[in-house]
Amino acid sequence: EVQLVESGGGLVKPGGSLRLSCAASGFTFSSYSMNWVRQAPGKGLEWVSSISSSSSYIYYADSVKGRFTISRDNAKNSLYLQMNSLRAEDTAVYYCARDSGDSSSVSWYFDLWGRGTLVTVSS
Amino acid sequence: SYELTQPPSVSVSPGQTARITCSGDALPKQYAYWYQQKPGQAPVLVIYKDSERPSGIPERFSGSSSGTTVTLTISGVQAEDEADYYCQSADSSGTSHVVFGGGTKLTVL
Numbered sequence: 297e298v299q300l301v302e303s304g305g306g307l308v309k310p311g312g313s314l315r316l317s318c319a320a321s322g323f324t325f326s327s328y329s330m331n332w333v334r335q336a337p338g339k340g341l342e343w344v345s346s347i348s349s350s351s352s353y354i355y356y357a358d359s360v361k362g363r364f365t366i367s368r369d370n371a372k373n374s375l376y377l378q379m380n381s382l383r384a385e386d387t388a389v390y391y392c393a394r395d396s397g398d399s400s401s402v403s404w405y406f407d408l409w410g411r412g413t414l415v416t417v418s419s
Numbered sequence: 420s421y422e423l424t425q426p427p428s429v430s431v432s433p434g435q436t437a438r439i440t441c442s443g444d445a446l447p448k449q450y451a452y453w454y455q456q457k458p459g460q461a462p463v464l465v466i467y468k469d470s471e472r473p474s475g476i477p478e479r480f481s482g483s484s485s486g487t488t489v490t491l492t493i494s495g496v497q498a499e500d501e502a503d504y505y506c507q508s509a510d511s512s513g514t515s516h517v518v519f520g521g522g523t524k525l526t527v528l
Contacts, residue, residue, distance in 0.1 A: 343517035404509035405452040409461035
């Protein structure tokens with residue numbers, strides 16, 4: 297079955313760190329760019345970060361630049377998001393999303409999503 | 420970065436046609452994409468490149484584009500179509516790269 301499964305969410309204090317993981321299965325992970333998208337409680341979707349298939353290209357939203365680091369391990373079919381200096385406004389469900397594969401690099405839209413993992417930043 | 424503007428809510432009766440709009444200055448130059456999100460679930464891509472429908476998406480879902488506005492049309496709305504719908508586009512001119520609209524809650528009366 298083609299799927300993405302996120303893990304690693306939880307409760308963390310402001311200023312703390314957390315590492316999210318996304319396990320991919322059912323498709324050739326190494327052929328796709330991957331992304332993180334978040335959704336604050338009761339709010340809309342917000343793109344967080346993207347990484348190309350070979351990690352050559354990495355992009356961040358301004359709201360997380362310098363604090364979050366995206367990475368991947370193609371041998372383990374896994375995507376990661378290291379989140380440092382967390383703030384209350386980072387509280388959200390974090391979704392792992394597969395790039396459509398329409399482009400040789402990043403196509404900037406998402407054809408497969410995981411169910412998400414909740415990150416709560418609170419003292 | 421630019422913004423995509425959607426109406427907060429749209430209501431229709433079963434069997435009618437629902438139209439959800441999304442406006443943005445870059446839409447004449449960039450494709451739009453639409454996602455459906457039901458409560459507690461992950462988003463699902465329902466339209467890509469303005470009007471293409473992914474496999475497995477019912478034919479009642481269609482998309483169109485005119486100038487700075489794109490439209491998601493759901494013909495013969497069913498109760499199961501009640502959900503939040505988000506438009507999305509790429510931001511080639513700014514640093515955001517990906518922009519989502521604020522979302523539209525579709526209510527089936």
